[in-house]
Amino acid sequence: MTSLGLNEQTEIVANSWKRCQQYGLKPHDHFDDQLMTEQRIREIIGEHQLLIRHASQLLGSMERFIHQSGQAALLIDAGGNIIYSVGEPLFSKQAEQVQLQVGANWEERRKGTNAIGAALLERVPVRVHAAEHYSRQHSFLTCASSPIFSPSGELLGVINFSGRQESYNPYTLTLATMIADALQNRLLIEEVKQEQLITLKELEYSARSHPLPLLSLDADNRIIRANQAALRALGQDVVGKEFTGIEGFAVEALHDGRHTIKRSVAVQKKTVNVGRLYTFDDIAGDCPSLLQKKELAGKAALTDFPVLLLGESGTGKELFAQSIHTASLRSEGPFIAVNCGAIPDTLVESELFGYERGAFTGANREGSIGKFEAANKGTIFLDEIGDMSLRAQAALLRVLQERIVTPVGSTKSRRIDTRIIAATHKNLTQEVKEGRFRADLYYRLKGIQLTLPALRERTDIVMLAAHLLHKHGYPCCRLTESAGRKLLLYSWPGNVRELSSALIQAAFLAEGGPIAPEHLLLEEADAGDGRLSGDQLGAQVPTLKAAEVGAIKRALQVTGWNVSKAAELLQIGRTTLYRKIEEYEITRL
Numbered sequence: 001m002t003s004l005g006l007n008e009q010t011e012i013v014a015n016s017w018k019r020c021q022q023y024g025l026k027p028h029d030h031f032d033d034q035l036m037t038e039q040r041i042r043e044i045i046g047e048h049q050l051l052i053r054h055a056s057q058l059l060g061s062m063e064r065f066i067h068q069s070g071q072a073a074l075l076i077d078a079g080g081n082i083i084y085s086v087g088e089p090l091f092s093k094q095a096e097q098v099q100l101q102v103g104a105n106w107e108e109r110r111k112g113t114n115a116i117g118a119a120l121l122e123r124v125p126v127r128v129h130a131a132e133h134y135s136r137q138h139s140f141l142t143c144a145s146s147p148i149f150s151p152s153g154e155l156l157g158v159i160n161f162s163g164r165q166e167s168y169n170p171y172t173l174t175l176a177t178m179i180a181d182a183l184q185n186r187l188l189i190e191e192v193k194q195e196q197l198i199t200l201k202e203l204e205y206s207a208r209s210h211p212l213p214l215l216s217l218d219a220d221n222r223i224i225r226a227n228q229a230a231l232r233a234l235g236q237d238v239v240g241k242e243f244t245g246i247e248g249f250a251v252e253a254l255h256d257g258r259h260t261i262k263r264s265v266a267v268q269k270k271t272v273n274v275g276r277l278y279t280f281d282d283i284a285g286d287c288p289s290l291l292q293k294k295e296l297a298g299k300a301a302l303t304d305f306p307v308l309l310l311g312e313s314g315t316g317k318e319l320f321a322q323s324i325h326t327a328s329l330r331s332e333g334p335f336i337a338v339n340c341g342a343i344p345d346t347l348v349e350s351e352l353f354g355y356e357r358g359a360f361t362g363a364n365r366e367g368s369i370g371k372f373e374a375a376n377k378g379t380i381f382l383d384e385i386g387d388m389s390l391r392a393q394a395a396l397l398r399v400l401q402e403r404i405v406t407p408v409g410s411t412k413s414r415r416i417d418t419r420i421i422a423a424t425h426k427n428l429t430q431e432v433k434e435g436r437f438r439a440d441l442y443y444r445l446k447g448i449q450l451t452l453p454a455l456r457e458r459t460d461i462v463m464l465a466a467h468l469l470h471k472h473g474y475p476c477c478r479l480t481e482s483a484g485r486k487l488l489l490y491s492w493p494g495n496v497r498e499l500s501s502a503l504i505q506a507a508f509l510a511e512g513g514p515i516a517p518e519h520l521l522l523e524e525a526d527a528g529d530g531r532l533s534g535d536q537l538g539a540q541v542p543t544l545k546a547a548e549v550g551a552i553k554r555a556l557q558v559t560g561w562n563v564s565k566a567a568e569l570l571q572i573g574r575t576t577l578y579r580k581i582e583e584y585e586i587t588r589l
């Protein structure tokens with residue numbers, strides 16, 4: 001910014017005097033000498049941290065010169081408040097007598113004609129020397145101020161040099177202007193850095209959750225960028241408009257470690273599993289037996305072999321099935337889940353293979369495609385396969401062998417290109433032995449077989465619990481140590497599904513505080529707290545010995561047979577635990 005000529009400066013001062021007369025100020029009056037409260041000063045300083053940081057770096061480097069000149073340098077915000085100062089101590093003391101100090105306001109209306117107030121009003125560099133000050137109290141001063149603008153042209157404040165009138169130097173106005181320009185450049189660089197950060201964040205989001213709607217907002221909440229998905233969601237003309245929030249969007253503020261950047265990236269809130277299939281990243285836990293299955297499933301995903309998932313109810317079979325699909329080359333194709341146990345025997349063929357128009361009474365007049373065709377080029381997940389009738393098994397076997405389906409009522413067969421993942425909580429070999437499941441179908445399905453560990457066999461229950469609390473929207477909810485112990489000693493017949501619902505209930509009961517054992521309402525009497533409720537008494541009550549053996553076995557299992565850790569969990573001595581292991585003849589399976 002170039003300095004104005006002498007005439008323009010004189011005119012600025014003259015106009016300021018006229019305004020002061022209109023305000024009703026008198027040169028001999030006692031001018032406003034109120035300072036802000038300490039609390040308010042702290043707040044204002046907090047709001048201008050970035051500006052203060054850059055100003056203090058620039059002025060700090062010339063502190064010696066400022067001292068030698070007998071002056072003080074000040075930073076003032078756009079409202080006329082002094083928010084930072086560095087100066088020669090003797091002059092700074094005198095300046096304080098007229099409140100030229102942090103916490104004072106130097107707007108023209110309060111202090112009469114002065115360089116700070118005039119530069120803020122006129123938005124140009126201004127010098128006010130000695131008797132040019134409207135107030136007689138200020139005539140001992142010589143001051144030079146230059147306005148600071150943001151990269152987008154908004155007035156942010158003023159840099160001012162003041163000293164006793166004898167310290168007048170024609171270059172102080174040039175100096176103020178140079179410092180204001182340097183400050184502006186630094187802000188611009190900062191903005192570019194923020195821009196890079198925001199772009200990186202956007203890239204990260206697009207890599208992770210493409211094609212979710214993605215917006216970038218400026219400091220005023222105006223949309224500066226939007227990807228195609230966001231344009232579809234919000235309209236093609238949203239760029240430049242103010243973002244007022246929208247149902248389903250979460251706004252994430254970005255930080256650079258030192259301060260919060262006012263811009264935000266808005267991404268669509270993850271609504272659990274609505275329109276989004278699970279991926280391997282959703283499978284939480286670091287228990288070796290789980291990690292091994294995850295690795296194997298990851299390899300299986302790259303092939304087209306059938307996968308058979310075994311495991312108790314709630315161990316994550318569907319989670320694995322979806323993750324295999326999303327990691328496979330078929331991920332762009334459909335994922336169709338069929339609960340085989342829920343289809344009535346008479347409808348199995350029409351459900352799986354479809355039917356032609358008018359094939360049977362009650363059928364849709366237009367006909368319908370079956371699940372296999374719906375899953376063409378994708379994956380079909382045959383859940384609860386162990387619950388299928390023998391008749392249905394025969395029909396399924398035909399499809400697997402021939403890779404074609406014939407809709408009910410049709411003579412035309414259709415070729416299908418579908419990857420098959422089946423799952424059951426039943427022991428299929430036992431089912432085969434007892435004649436309830438066809439051996440040939442079993443061998444067709446078990447291309448790659450994965451048995452998922454039951455939760456009680458896992459060593460990462462507490463970590464999984466923290467993950468599930470986070471997933472269910474209680475990221476700050478923490479488990480007390482004794483609650484963690486209770487989770488470890490419980491037998492979890494319902495596996496992760498049961499853990500998940502126990503935690504939601506516990507977080508609710510804990511009302512935002514830490515989750516304690518009494519918040520975990522578990523089904524069994526062996527829940528680790530040793531207490532039995534009234535309705536659990538009677539036939540279901542295990543004997544004391546059985547409960548003790550159960551607790552010891554689980555403690556050994558979750559600690560991977562680390563006797564010291566298991567004893568700690570059970571809150572008994574190590575020697576006692578050794579004795580009990582021997583006494584009850586507990587062995588590692």
Ligand SMILES: Nc1ncnc2c1ncn2[C@@H]1O[C@H](COP(=O)(O)OP(=O)(O)OP(=O)(O)O)[C@@H](O)[C@H]1O
Pocket residue numbers: 282283284285311312313314315316317318319320383424425496497500
């Ligand atoms: N390792 C895991 N990490 C995170 N969530 C999990 C994990 N395992 C299971 N879950 C969650 O537990 C619940 C039950 O999982 P899922 O439906 O996949 O189990 P399943 O074995 O298919 O059960 P079922 O046999 O009863 O159909 C789901 O909400 C799933 O997201």
